[in-house]
Amino acid sequence: MGEFGAEDLRLCLGQDIGIAFLLPLALPYLEMDSYSEGMHYRGDLLCNVLRIDKEFHNDNPHYKDRAEILHHRAWDLISTLDEIDAECLRPALAEAAEEFSR
Structure with a gap:
């Protein structure tokens, strides 16, 4: 499992x-690069992390806290992305964040 890349993780999560x-x-992938x-x-990896089953996040607040920090950092830095990446990510991240906060 240590050989899983971002795509493998995105798919499985x-x-x-x-x-x-x-x-x-x-989480270490995302802590190095929120995007x-x-x-x-x-x-897309962050969006899937935010969409993880709410019960799992509630049972594991240390992971939930890290995901929340990553989410806020991604929003804060979204203007540093090129225009196309930012336009693609904004609605996906907003939707994932809404699911995360429910």
């Missing part, structure tokens, strides 16, 4: 596969 094992691998990407768009 997006399907709620192995969250307890894979989220700890995904780590799989094959869709910059920030």
Whole structure:
């Protein structure tokens, strides 16, 4: 599992596969680059982390806290992305953040 890349993590987390094992691998990617990407768009890994089952986040507040920090950092820095990446990410991140905060 240590060889999983951003796309592998995005896919599995997006399907709620192995969250307890894979989220700890995904967070360092995002802490290095909030906009780590799989094959869709910059920030797609973060969006899937924010969409993880709410019950998992509630049962693991240390992961939830880290995800929330990453989410805020991504919003704060979104203007540093090129225009196309920012326009693609904004609605996806907003939707994921809404799911995260419910």
